[in-house]
Amino acid sequence: MTQDDIKTLDTPPDLGRRKFLNTAALVGLSGAGLSVGLSACNKKESAPAAGAPSAQGEVKGEVGEFGKYEVPPGQLDDYYSFSSGGHSGEVRIYGIPSGRELKRIPVFNMDPLVGWGITNESKAILGTKPNGTPKYTTGDTHHVHQSYTDGVYDGKYMFVNDKIHGRLARIRMDTMECDKITELPNVQGFHGTFTDKRDPVDSKINYTTRVFCGGEFAIPLPNDGRDVNDPTKYKSLFTCVDSNTMEPRWQVLIDGNCDLVASSYDGKLAATNQYNTEMGVHYEDMMAAEMDACLFFNVARIEEAVKAGKVTTIAGSKVPVVDGTRASNKDPKTALTCTVPIPKNPHGVNISPDGKYYACSGKLSPTASVIEHDLVLKWFDGELANPRDAVVAEPEIGLGPLHTGFDNKGNAYTTLFLDSQIVKWNVAEAIKAYKGDKNAKAVVDRIDVHYQPGHGFTSMGETKDSDGKYFISDNKFSKDRFLPVGPLHAETAQLIDISGDKMKLVADHSVYSEPHDSIIVRRDIIKTRQIYNMDEFPLAVKDPKESGVFRNGKKVTVKLTSQAPTYSLREFKLKKGDEVTIILTNHDKVEDLTHGFGIPKYDIQFIVNPQETKSVTFIADKPGVYWCYCTNFCHALHLEMRTRMIVEA
Known part of the structure; x- marks a missing residue:
């Protein structure tokens, strides 16, 4: 690759190239007075006739070059992909690389196929009203994560959130069935969740016992009608649930909201990216500040505070609550939380497999922010004056960055929602460039996806055994990729080979609306039983x-x-x-x-x-x-x- 090639890769792409935007997309990027308009054609399109090729849908090259990604009859996939089902309330299982759907696990939804929500056993898990009818009949699953032993999936449990009703569910991996659901107290919009990758190193336990849960929507606490007209009383809660008992251990009162969640490999920190740090209740109030944040939780200090009784409770709940608000955590040496400023409206925080860096991208900035784990710890120790100094790189990667996955070679892969691309960038090169090295080039490669990717993830990428083989781009639009099926289109999970220097799109997998996030797990980790006892x-x-x-x-x-x-x-x-x-x-x-x-x-x-x-x-x-x-x-x-x-x- 020549220097000219690299320069081209680092140049933001031409937004006008995407024909699919003729359905009208307009994105207003506020906060700094910046406005980017994606204009649309006025032409009305009808769906292509079945069998008619489309310009975007044509595959370059011979079919044979994609043969190695097919799984012949009678053979097994190399990976499982576990995916949320969105507002279906379920979890789905696919084989990778084939993309074959293997199972749908009912969790927060009713499922007459297996009798979920019909049998007494499932009703006991879902919860019922006094008259025996279901407490809730809807669910909204977003994020699935498995239990860990020392930073690698152990195949014991999987956890998934219900955003709409603030519930956390546990799924047994030996039967692939939900066995426990917990409703978090005083939480609305439970969006992000992540299992602890390892309990603190001074613990005798080295397997997952915590699940971290972020409350997205700030509400009056208690939410009983008394402070509905006083937004200054609105707060959010970050919750830790015991993975064995599935009961909340503690909650942290915070400013702003929680979007997604990450956990460190040494068990010391949990993190959540935050938008609306202004605590606004209307759109314009949420866009007033120049920056938002990535918020870090010092797990050991929080649990010491709980043990020492430095807690309160909120009406209707006995769960101990500690104060993690900015006003109460200004002294690093006693702080429970650390607020790292990040460009506006971040969506997603992910940690690299070596445990050194967090990637947190403000989607209204064309950059990805790299936060060094050890520098956050130094702030807590009083050795770093400004939390913003924990940011060690901020490469310009493209428009609408959302989620980042990692390979085993030091590269990151970020979804660009507005550019409809996946961008591959090197963390070490990004750090060099941030320090002023003009020869450093962070961006390594780009690839178009179809269209507007939300979540993206690499094979084993949420573990220290990330293998750098595949990336899946979960795209929110699939216009002209599949046979038309009416106004509600299938979504696209596009399989990308990332094993070489250049990314290669190798398959379109259609998925039913609307998955949010997934993980790719090696098949040898999962040990299922075939009959019950x-x-x-x-x-x-x-x-x-x-x-x-x-x-x-x-x-x-x-x-x-x-x-x-x-x-x-x-x-x-x-x-x-x-x-x-x-x-x-x-x-x-x-x-x-x-x-x-x-x-x-x-x-x-x-x-x-x-x-x-x-x-x-x-x-x-x-x-x-x-x-x-x-x-x-x-x-x-x-x-x-x-x-x-x-x-x-």
Whole structure:
């Protein structure tokens, strides 16, 4: 690559090249009086006919050069990709590099396929109102992160947030099923979350026990109506949840909000990028300051303060709260938090695999800010006068920088929302340039994506074992990339090979709206079980001879087993008005032999996997005959797998 080539790479691209902007995009960048307009054509476009090639959709080169990224029939992918599902409330699993969707894990959503939100077991996890109906029927998953042992995924748990209702869910990785949900007290807009990569080094524990959770929306605390018209009383909370008990350990009262979250590899710091440090409640108030911030939390000091009782509580919660506001943390030697000024409206903070640097990009600035971990610690020790001096690089990389992933060669990859690009830049070169080295060139490469990338992530990039093989760009627009399916388009997860000097776009993977963030995990880390252990289920019907109808007044329990192609009861009788609990245990031991149980007109459907037990409770309020049938194809005589539920008037 010549010096001229590098100069071209460092030059901001021509925004007019993107044809897709004819759907009208206008971005006002306020704060410093800067306004960038992306003008649009007035021409109205219709969707291309199926099969008609589009200019942007044409692939350069022979199909054969992409063959190595395909996974032949019968072979397995090298990686799992775990992705949030956005306002579907679920988590999704894809194989990489194939992009094949492998599973959707219901978490905060109802899912009749598996019976999530229908069975008693899932309702107990989701939470219900006193009348037994779901407490919430919506969810908004954004960020998924796994548990760690010494900086590397350990395959034990995965955690995901619910932004809309302030909940954190834990997913068991051996079954890929949610087993616990916690609602955070006094929090709205729970956006960013991250597991601790390692407990403090002076601890005897070296595995994840903390999950850090950032509250995005500032609200009156307590939010009971008393201070709704006094924005000076609005605050946000940063929460630490114990990953084992799934109960909040502590909360930190802060100014501004929390967007995304990062954790250090030595267990000493957690971080969140902040926009709206002005604490504004209206748009113009949120854009008044020249800078926003990246806020760092000194984990050991916070836990010492909690232990010493230097806490308060907020009405309706017993969780200890410490004061992390700017006014109360001016003395570095006693401060619990450190505020590092960052260009306006940062979206995302990510730490490099070597644990030395955080990348935090203000999306209204064409730069990425690099913050040195050790310098933040020096500020806490009183050895650094100005927190802004912890910023050691600020390369100009392009318009609309959002999220950054890292490879194993010292390079960073940042999504540029406005430029519709991924930019590859070298951290060491960026630091040299910041120090005044005119020969240093931070930007290494650029690649166009289609279009407007939000989150982006590298393979194993959130661990110290980042391998520098793949980058996935989750794009918010996919116009003309796929067959048209109406106004709601699929989104695009574009697979980019980053193993060489030049990035290479190798696949378009369509995804259903609207994922936010993902992680790519080596397949050898994930160890799943293929069947359950019947002894784990207290209600298990262990012997078909235990089947039957057991009445206690108007409360009736029906115990059943399933074993292809029959249920243990050919029929069972109820009376109108009975409160019925059906308990079903799958006695098959064959991997992948799942049975379903559906009751017509009673809105009940769930599945039981091999050796699993589930139960449902309902009121038998409709007299008649109802054929309960297996909903999950299981056997050559699957259609005959039925039992009669007879409800007598």
